[in-house]
Amino acid sequence: MNAIITATELASELAKPAPPVLLDVRYQLGGPPGRPEYAAGHLPGAVYVDLDDELAGSPGPAGRHPLPDLDVFAKAMRTAGVRADRPVVVYDGGQGWAAARAWWLLCWSGHPDVRVLDGGLAAWRASGGTLSTAQPTPPPGDFTPAPGALPLLTADDAAALARRGVLLDARAGERYRGEVEPIDRVAGHIPGAVSAPTTENVAEGGTVFRAASELAERFAAVGATPDAEVGVYCGSGVSAAHQVLALAVAGVPAALYVGSWSEWSADPSRPVATGPQPG
Structure with missing residues (x-):
């Protein structure tokens, strides 16, 4: 399984009966929070995930973005509709760094099918993809982290x-x-x-x-x-x-x-x- 997916490939998969779960992980170090940008327009069906609060623990001796508390991470993923038997695609609005962090955490904690949208939001829009301001409420997922799948x-x-x-x-x-x-x-x-x-x-x-x-x-x-x-x-x-x-x-x-x-x-x-x- 390739670790990345193009905007064209994603559009095709989203049209299938069982499309991937979409996670929007917009984040900018020292910049404005990503949630308002998400609310202003995101891939249809995408759920926002906060890097600082849900993909990292509190800053301290272990670093500025240590591993998150697994219960917090698991709750965020299940709230976003992440299931063990359904593919996940993550994206952000810029460099791809935040999306990669979500990709790594999901892979490390045992999810078998996670990809990053190559080029992120800009690539989606350049391919003709539309944005939505609707706030999705997906059915709760069942993903349970099992750390150790990546070194x-x-x-x-x-x-x-x-x-x-x-x-x-x-x-x-x-x-x-x-x-x-x-x-x-x-x-x-x-x-x-x-x-x-x-x-x-x-x-x-x-x-x-x-x-x-x-x-x-x-x-x-x-x-x-x-x-x-x-x-x-x-x-x-x-x-x-x-x-x-x-x-x-x-x-x-x-x-x-x-x-x-x-x-x-x-x-x-x-x-x-x-x-x-x-x-």
Whole structure:
């Protein structure tokens, strides 16, 4: 099963007797809440899911977007109509990072059929898809999370993987090098990690994923191949989920360090590397 779906493919599936459940996960770091944008227009039948409240726990020592409480996550998914025997398609209004976080959580917690709308809301509208302001009330779902279907890294796991495998830092290059740090306590990267910004997963100037062959070539250049042990982190485990998704499109399984730099850098005892090299 491909991890992404085009707008044209989605339109075809929505016309079937048993269409996929649609989740709208619009979110912007530091920006306005996504719910008003959802209310102003969303894919017909889509249910809004709040990243901060339903796809992450409270910020703290474990990072800015730690794993959510499983009961909270399960309730949100069932309220949205998510069922174990029905496909799910998630989308957002921009970079695809928030949608990827929802994709990763659902896959990690055992849902067998989850895809991200490639290009998100913009791709849907560009394909001629309509929007709705109706607030759907789907029948309650039956999804029960069973964590562990995708690999997950702790801080210590990430440090060890950086030594024996390939740990990708999905943040912007200047943050990796330690030149700037707009959010977290200290600038730099996990020693041994390799810079691979999430923004390079998509076609230049857009939000649609590059071709699978291009992604495979891109990741191979930094050592992330199907036979390597690969992990990813970012600032708080959101854009890194997009990297894990891009790696899946390229045929490379990867683990996610959810706490990411926001957890790593909060502990003064953890080492920090700077500069363009892994260190």
